[in-house]
Amino acid sequence: MLSKKTKYGLKALTYIARSKDDMPVRVSVIAKSEQIPQKFLESILLTLRKAGILGSKKGKHGGYYLRNEPSEIKMTDVMRVLEGPIAMVPCVSLNYYEKCDDCPDENLCSVHKLMIQVRDNTLSVFRNTTLEDLSNE
Amino acid sequence: MLSKKTKYGLKALTYIARSKDDMPVRVSVIAKSEQIPQKFLESILLTLRKAGILGSKKGKHGGYYLRNEPSEIKMTDVMRVLEGPIAMVPCVSLNYYEKCDDCPDENLCSVHKLMIQVRDNTLSVFRNTTLEDLSNE
């Protein structure tokens, strides 16, 4: 299952990408429009900012804005920040590889083989999708 | 993340598929060989039996066996039984569709669009993979 955090994060990014003017977008505006609990959304956008995907401006007239063009923001990056590793098991993760304790030989492991295929397919979607694609209506 | 339940279930199915003779395979044998907690594995195999994927024989010399040829057992079925819906959000699930409360129009929802693509790719892997593929070494 996709977590609410990721779902909310993607919706918020889309909202920001769709907002035409260059003003930073306030959390409260996104929360209201997308029906997301505001405090929860705050923490999500903070995560995206710390990951370098969003920038922010504090104080009155503050808010969040994209650090790059929507067409430059890949879903691989967004998903890794929000949802964590893309692979369903650590032993097929490119960025967070971990050997299974129980598995003597990965090449003989049926789960490993299957999950590599799933990973490659999911990855190809995320690699070929940018925030621009998401924000096109 | 793939649950341990699914991981164990896949490994157990593979083990049974690889065992050449037609004797039912005991839970204890699989548990020992694959390093799976036996009681937990019991409950998993029970689930697979109730779903019609495994058959069982009780009492002495009892155990579990496949109800069909490995080449007839599709990963779509196995994964749905063990892991639940293949889609990451209910609003793109073929078998367990549910509308999102918050989403006024699915066609405008960026999450929806992205998750349809992920679902289709994952589904194509599971549809084209059978237990026979997993059990080939």
Add this chain to the structure above:
DNA sequence: GTAATCCCTAGTAAATTGATAGGAATAATA
């Protein structure tokens, strides 16, 4: 200086996961 905003830490209730416990039911066999 005041209002509006993001920033940060902490906490928390509910759900899910990954088991374990204990025994009932069933079947083979001596």
Add this chain to the structure above:
DNA sequence: TATTATTCCTATCAATTTACTAGGGATTAC
């Protein structure tokens, strides 16, 4: 029939994760 080996079933539980909420600090525009 008694014994043993197995699956079957229900209940329980600790740890973790999820989806928030609370409260206030820091910063900026006006």
